[in-house]
């Protein structure tokens with residue numbers, strides 16, 4: 001037996017149908033009038049559609065088609081809307097990908113592939129402590145160089161800083177030269193007492209300055225992004241090749257910084273980064289040098305193992321500062337990373353970051369944290385807004401198999417006459 005509410009809503013459907021009301025609107029009105037009669041709006045829709053089909057059996061095929069067409073039209077409309085939205089997002093992503101690919105091609109065309117090999121042929125004979133010392137009488141140690149925040153392409157003029165600082169491409173080249181001289185001096189001195197043959201380089205990111213990391217950045221660079229990439233690739237290659245005159249093996253571990261990111265923050269995955277392209281260029285062009293090994297992948301962190309001591313390496317741009325002071329942020333970040341690493345049963349002894357530009361060493365109970373220095377020194381932003389500037393420098397560490405980091409010293413990049 002048909003209950004009274006059923007009769008009422010069916011009458012309503014019939015009357016609306018006769019006035020050519022679209023099915024979607026009929027469903028709306030029925031549900032609005034008799035909400036308690038149906039489990040949900042969906043079940044109301046299904047029931048009403050069934051009823052409409054039932055009372056139209058004798059109608060012409062055209063009527064059934066009308067109904068199906070309405071549903072089809074609605075579906076197509078929705079599909080078009082979704083597709084349009086999808087196309088828009090896809091077009092944006094493809095534009096960025098094309099931009100990166102095209103510029104990588106340009107950069108590759110401008111590279112000189114034989115450069116590294118020509119330098120190799122001019123390499124002087126390698127001299128290391130092991131040639132002069134009995135390895136059994138002295139413990140071998142490893143030298144570690146933190147190399148980061150090069151920010152190649154940064155332009156700081158004397159005029160704009162009232163003479164407080166100056167940085168440009170010529171100065172960058174000079175600093176790279178001084179970096180090698182510094183590493184050479186310390187290494188040669190240490191090699192007199194210990195057979196040091198191994199260098200580990202931690203590349204902590206911000207190798208290039210970028211071009212659109214902050215508003216108006218174009219006014220503060222001396223080379224566009226592509227020439228930053230090409231130029232700094234040459235400088236790093238030459239530096240590593242020169243280091244082969246001091247060490248018989250070099251292990252490079254690398255992570256990306258925030259200045260080389262492509263697009264706005266979060267638009268691309270963290271490994272889509274110009275720093276990564278520099279690393280890949282250097283790695284591929286120096287692939288003939290089997291003494292240089294690489295630890296490089298898509299991750300934002302790496303662990304470099306030296307005699308069982310674990311060096312956790314990351315850029316550090318996710319570290320927060322409170323009132324301009326980063327130390328609490330560093331501590332918090334290090335503790336969180338410690339917990340995260342437990343997921344895969346890993347741990348670290350040393351926490352190595354760049355980004356902050358203020359070189360420091362923060363001792364802890366079981367871990368020591370190193371914040372690397374930078375190449376440009378004080379920028380207009382840090383000096384004008386924060387009143388700080390640090391002397392351009394990079395950390396050099398010595399790792400002893402028994403004691404871990406037994407020595408550390410800054411390699412200053414400015415050298416007086």
Ligand SMILES: [Mn+2]
Pocket residue numbers: 206257258259315317354355356
């Ligand atoms: Mn940074």
